[in-house]
Amino acid sequence: MKQSLVHIALVVDDYDQAINFYTTILGFELLEDTYIPEQDKRWVLVRPRSDLGSGCAILLAKASNEEQSEFVGNQAGGRVFMFLNTDDFHRDYENYLARGVKFIRQPTQYDYGLVAVFEDLYGNKWDLIEHAKGHPFSGT
Secondary structure, eight states: OOOOOOEEEEEESOHHHHHHIIIIISOOEEEEEEEETTTTEEEEEEEOOOTTSOOOEEEEEEOOSHHHHTTTTOTTTTSEEEEEEOSOHHHHHHHHHHTTOEEEEEEEEETTEEEEEEEOTTOOEEEEEEEOTTSTTTOO
């Protein structure tokens, strides 16, 4: 059996602000932005740029009621929610700092790789990580 994780929903409060953050600030690519009239919502997919041309995309899902709005910025209960793997930690870290990304945990070297924690525009926590050589996600 072959399976893959293709989308993860991220609840946001504004489509255009979220698209701007993920594409302009983080440098992700906008894969799709389609209006669905019968549901009065948009199907918006973004993902990190990759030489592989594949990988999991984020569905930017606008909160449609009070209950969903309560989860904007806290989808993982205060824990790191997303893990952004990079092939060049220092390049991306410096680029994100220059673009105003807020890092709440400074770069730290662990056995598994170099990691820093940042927040997206809503406060969700992300790891920026370059895995150590030989790690299953390092590509080496």
